[in-house]
């Protein structure tokens with residue numbers, strides 16, 4: 001059985017990513033609003049717009065702190081952010097929902113998300129994903145690294161230096177693989193299960209594009225930042 005060892009550099013990398021991940025949390029007041037404001041599909045939609053917009057700002061700040069990201073080609077940095085924003089949003093949503101919340105909070109949150117003008121065909125896969133992430137009981141490091149790996153996906157549209165992104169992603173994959181072996185010794189398939197979630201994320205990404213079209217037809221407004229990052233309007 002090969003001895004899995006995390007090197008000094010890899011430990012520093014995990015610390016840098018975890019610090020950035022924890023530093024750029026969604027402001028509590030924004031998620032708290034999801035629990036307080038009154039119920040209506042319109043109100044829920046507006047709240048989600050606000051929460052999603054603030055998450056994109058958090059995502060940009062987090063991404064800038066990924067070691068090596070800022071040395072990538074500038075246009076590739078934008079292409080990676082635009083390409084991963086939706087997947088990072090679903091990952092973050094799943095992590096928010098799988099967190100221990102005061103009793104009743106999760107139900108209210110879920111209800112509000114269900115009643116925000118999304119069609120049923122998207123709600124089911126979305127909540128299945130939230131559940132499948134929750135069942136993994138990921139550690140903070142695993143969540144932060146999985147988000148980093150999603151952002152550093154080389155085959156996003158318009159990425160020019162594919163190899164540079166691939167090298168960076170491979171560095172993160174190697175660290176995550178070792179962490180999984182060390183933190184889940186009884187589950188040899190744990191790392192593979194984590195990567196399987198990334199495939200599920202891509203499916204949600206496709207659903208999201210259709211969701212946007214259906215919202216657009218019902219004349220729903222998004223913020224300029226969401227329009228920019230999702231290429232709508």
Ligand SMILES: CC(C)NC(=O)n1c(-c2ccccc2)cc2c1CN(S(=O)(=O)c1cccs1)CC2
Pocket residue numbers: 026034045048049050051052053055089090092093094096097109113208211
């Ligand atoms: C935490 C943030 C990242 N989550 C978030 O914004 N959520 C959450 C969510 C999940 C768990 C806890 C709190 C919130 C559910 C949904 C969204 C956003 N999208 S959206 O971006 O398509 C959207 C934007 C505007 C109208 S719809 C729809 C589905």
